[in-house]
Structures are given as structure tokens and as C-alpha cells.
Amino acid sequence: MLLTLLAAAGLALLRVRNLFAVVMLAGIYSLLSAGLFTVMDAVDVAFTEAAVGAGISTVLFLGALALCGHHESKPGHTPLLPLIVVLVTGGLLVWGTMDMPGFGDPANPVHHHVADHYIEESYPEIGIPNVVTSVLASYRGYDTMGETTVVFAAAVGVMILLAGRLGRRPQPEGKGDGG
Amino acid sequence: MSFDLLVSHYNYWIVIFLMMVGFYILISRGNLIKKIVGLNVFQTSVFMLYISMGKVSGATPPILVYPYGEGDVLYSNPLPHVLILTAIVVGIATTSVGLALAVRIKEAYGTIEEDEINAIEARTEAAE
Structure with a gap:
């Protein structure tokens, strides 16, 4: 089943330390989730996810990697505390789903x-x-208007952050990012 | 724990598993770009949770079948789809701001590993 594949992709993301591979796996993960959305009748969401999640965000990540280098160093501290936090949170969430109505029931x-x-x-x-x-x-037109405002604000933010670096170091290497 | 419960909640549990994988990457990895990837995984799993809730068994996508408004067709719930469309676009906006910040941090500190940044910070504070 698609969901199990997704779980596998998630685990692979956790293990791999080469960031290029991580970005490619994230793209695969995103495409798999788009397939899942199609199966669950959300066709509009599926093609948005395929275009934005698997397309644009992969390009953005690759652009950032070109500027930041692609090696991740070993985590310095023991991952015990994060593991406990995650297990407790996950346990609580699963406990919470016990009260949820079943998947796909029209009477929900x-x-x-x-x-x-x-x-x-x-x-x-x-x-x-x-x-x-x-x-x-x-x-819900106001929602969509608010969404475009957020996108505009993000684009302005990215431009401000990256325009400063172009001003100080006028080399033609800074491309690839831009909300 | 019956088999029925497993079948009807399998979606939710896998979604929670993915959510926790994303959360774990976010809090246990020091590399800023890896953290952003973790955040994206978390985010996509929330999308899947919403879309799972909108699904009706045996229904079609919420695009009206001709003749519109007539006939007996079962549609899935369109409202979660709309909310998630908005969320995907906002998500890519926040991701791009996060990556731009990572690029600036790389420029200022020469690294995007959290512990190295902390070490540099500690050294500059000690020097002052």
C-alpha cells in the first residue's frame, strides 16, 4: 500500500546523511503523497502537491544546497531525549485517534x-x-487573499535576506532562490 | 484492540508515524537544511491527516458530474481539500524563507551545523 511506501521513504530520509540524496528522497516522498491524495479523491491537492512539493521545493532545496554545501556531519549528542519526546508525543496522538470516527465513513x-x-x-x-x-x-475567498498576502510577504522576506548578500559580494553565483 | 479498529484507523496511525519521523528529524539533527526537510515531512503528514478525514468510501472527487446538481452521486468532502491547497502554498512560502535564512547563516558563520554555530557564538562571547 502507498502509505507503507511513504513510511519507508520517511525512514530513509532519517538515515541518509548526504543532503543531495535527502532532497531527492524528499521529492519522492512528495510525489508519493501526491499519489495518495489522488487515491483519496483530492485531485486538486494532488496536482498542487506534485507541482509545488515535488517540483518547486526540490528546486529551492537544490539552490540552497549549492550555496551551503551538501554534507551533514554526525549528530554530536545522543538522540535519547528527542527519541523519548517523539515516542511520548506519538503515543498521545495515537491515543487521541481512538476517539476518532473510522476512515471513509459517510456519517462522520x-x-x-x-x-x-x-x-x-x-x-x-x-x-x-x-x-x-x-x-x-x-x-472562502478571504482565505485565499490572506494566502497570497503570506506568499507576498515571504517573497519580500527572501529578497531582503538575499539582496544583502548580493550587495556585499557582487559575484554572479547567487541564484536559485526566490519565493 | 480489534481488527476493525486497525483497518479503520490505519491511515491515521501511519500519518502519526510520519509526523513523528518529521518531528524527530527536526529536533535531533543539527544541520539546518535537514531540519527544514523534517519540517516539510511533518507538514505533508498533516495534509494527509486532513485529506484522510475528507474521504468518503466509494465517493468520487468533488467535481460535479453532468448534469450538474442532479443525479445521485456521492462526493468526497471538498472543504479539507480547499484548506490544504492553501496550506501547501503557505508551506512552500515558509520553506523558501527558511532556506534563505540558512543561506545567510552559512554566509555569516561559514557553517549550517547547529553545534558549530553554538561553539562560534560561545567563543565570541568569551572574547568580549
Whole structure:
């Protein structure tokens, strides 16, 4: 099953110490998760993840690696404390899922709040057959506007951070990053 | 712990496992770029949690089948998809800012290993 493959990719990410390999594995992981989203009916999310997660972010990581070097040194301290923290957190989360309704049950409460309205009324109200688009651009349009604000702020931040380095060292090597 | 529970919660548990792998990379590795990769793994696992909750067994993707608004078709829940689309884009924005910071840190300290940076900091403080 796809999920098991994902788990394997995650573990490989943990072990490998060459950062180029890590970035490539992250791309594979992202593509696998896009496949998983398709299987779970989220086609819009799947192609966004494939384009952004497996495409753009891999390019950004490679750009950063070109500037930072690609070797990770051995962790200096014992990983015992992080391991305990992670196990406790994971245990608590699994305990939390015991109260969750089962996967794929149409009677789950999450499907009966506003989703019914979106599916039944969005075509008469908006006129777009893709429900995800009409919710994204119309019902939750302010969300999307806030999202573009975040992207703008991030782009400005990246430019400020990297423009300083170009100003002090005018060499044509600084490329590859830019939100 | 019955078999039913395993089948109906398998998704959630794998998602939590991935979440913990990302979290572990984030807190146990010293390399800043590896930390950002860990953060991305964590983030993608949260996306998977949301999409799992939106899935309805036997349903189709929430794109209306012609003739629109008629017929008896079962659709998955579109709301988590919308939220996660927003989250993916915000995620790549934060990742790019993080990588830009890593590049600047590499320039200022000559390394992106956390313990080496701490050592340099300690030396400069001792010198003052």
C-alpha cells in the first residue's frame, strides 16, 4: 500500500546523511503523497502537491544546497531525549485517534456541517462544476487573499535576506532562490 | 484492540508515524537544511491527516458530474481539500524563507551545523 511506501521513504530520509540524496528522497516522498491524495479523491491537492512539493521545493532545496554545501556531519549528542519526546508525543496522538470516527465513513460529523451546502448549492450559486474551485475562490475567498498576502510577504522576506548578500559580494553565483 | 479498529484507523496511525519521523528529524539533527526537510515531512503528514478525514468510501472527487446538481452521486468532502491547497502554498512560502535564512547563516558563520554555530557564538562571547 502507498502509505507503507511513504513510511519507508520517511525512514530513509532519517538515515541518509548526504543532503543531495535527502532532497531527492524528499521529492519522492512528495510525489508519493501526491499519489495518495489522488487515491483519496483530492485531485486538486494532488496536482498542487506534485507541482509545488515535488517540483518547486526540490528546486529551492537544490539552490540552497549549492550555496551551503551538501554534507551533514554526525549528530554530536545522543538522540535519547528527542527519541523519548517523539515516542511520548506519538503515543498521545495515537491515543487521541481512538476517539476518532473510522476512515471513509459517510456519517462522520465532518461531512455534515457546511460540506453538504457546498456540494448541493455551489453550482446554482456560483456556476462552476469543480466544487473545490468555487469554495476556494468564492465562499472562502478571504482565505485565499490572506494566502497570497503570506506568499507576498515571504517573497519580500527572501529578497531582503538575499539582496544583502548580493550587495556585499557582487559575484554572479547567487541564484536559485526566490519565493 | 480489534481488527476493525486497525483497518479503520490505519491511515491515521501511519500519518502519526510520519509526523513523528518529521518531528524527530527536526529536533535531533543539527544541520539546518535537514531540519527544514523534517519540517516539510511533518507538514505533508498533516495534509494527509486532513485529506484522510475528507474521504468518503466509494465517493468520487468533488467535481460535479453532468448534469450538474442532479443525479445521485456521492462526493468526497471538498472543504479539507480547499484548506490544504492553501496550506501547501503557505508551506512552500515558509520553506523558501527558511532556506534563505540558512543561506545567510552559512554566509555569516561559514557553517549550517547547529553545534558549530553554538561553539562560534560561545567563543565570541568569551572574547568580549
